[in-house]
Amino acid sequence: MDRQKALHQYILDHIDEEDPVLTELDRETNLKVLGARMISGHLQGQVLTMLAKMIRPKTILELGTFTGYSAICLAKGLPEDGKLITIEVDDELEALAKKYFEKAGVAHLIEQKIGAATELIPSLDQSFDLVFIDADKREYVEYYQLLIDKMQPGAYIIADNTLWSGKVLDKPRHDDGQTIGILEFNKLVKNDDRVEKVILPLRDGMTVIRKK
Numbered sequence: 001m002d003r004q005k006a007l008h009q010y011i012l013d014h015i016d017e018e019d020p021v022l023t024e025l026d027r028e029t030n031l032k033v034l035g036a037r038m039i040s041g042h043l044q045g046q047v048l049t050m051l052a053k054m055i056r057p058k059t060i061l062e063l064g065t066f067t068g069y070s071a072i073c074l075a076k077g078l079p080e081d082g083k084l085i086t087i088e089v090d091d092e093l094e095a096l097a098k099k100y101f102e103k104a105g106v107a108h109l110i111e112q113k114i115g116a117a118t119e120l121i122p123s124l125d126q127s128f129d130l131v132f133i134d135a136d137k138r139e140y141v142e143y144y145q146l147l148i149d150k151m152q153p154g155a156y157i158i159a160d161n162t163l164w165s166g167k168v169l170d171k172p173r174h175d176d177g178q179t180i181g182i183l184e185f186n187k188l189v190k191n192d193d194r195v196e197k198v199i200l201p202l203r204d205g206m207t208v209i210r211k212k
């Protein structure tokens with residue numbers, strides 16, 4: 001085992017164990033769903049739960065449900081009267097995610113919406129204490145622009161994959177819309193004086209943004 005992998009294993013050995021329901025969800029996702037590597041996984045999931053418990057949101061919006069792993073982790077930080085709305089464009093994932101929301105005992109806290117995030121966000125007539133952006137990398141800038149004005153001071157956005165496998169360091173090919181999207185998003189956030197921001201070098205990079 002190389003040193004990086006050994007350290008990762010050391011971390012896993014010294015944090016809380018994964019909820020067995022999440023282990024089962026991870027396994028079923030890997031067996032049945034294309035693109036299973038997109039799932040958050042134990043370390044990132046645990047960080048999301050911890051951040052949600054620290055931020056203590058009453059309302060959470062997630063863009064990019066996939067099979068529901070991160071939604072469950074975030075919902076664990078909600079109070080009993082809290083609510084998480086999660087948006088996913090692929091309707092074939094809805095039933096699997098719902099099954100695990102029920103198994104994890106958080107279904108009553110979660111509302112699933114099926115459709116494109118940019119079309120659904122404007123129809124949401126509430127503000128959110130925490131937003132987790134994890135949908136189409138080409139659209140991160142648009143998601144941010146649709147959401148940031150509606151957010152209250154002290155509200156947070158967490159954006160996933162902001163280091164994009166290190167591709168942020170290289171000049172992107174002109175047809176690589178995802179890398180271009182992430183680069184533009186990172187630049188926009190860096191230059192936006194309305195927010196405080198930090199990039200956590202966790203997994204594929206996670207930016208934590210706080211509205212001032």
Ligand SMILES: C[S@@+](CC[C@H](N)C(=O)[O-])C[C@H]1O[C@@H](n2cnc3c(N)ncnc32)[C@H](O)[C@@H]1O
Nearest residue numbers: 038039040064066069070088089116117135136
């Ligand atoms: C990286 S995965 C999300 C992983 C999930 N948050 C987790 O941690 O398990 C991205 C998801 O966003 C969805 N997606 C892509 N474009 C979208 C869009 N325009 N609107 C809503 N969802 C979208 C994809 O279908 C995919 O399921």
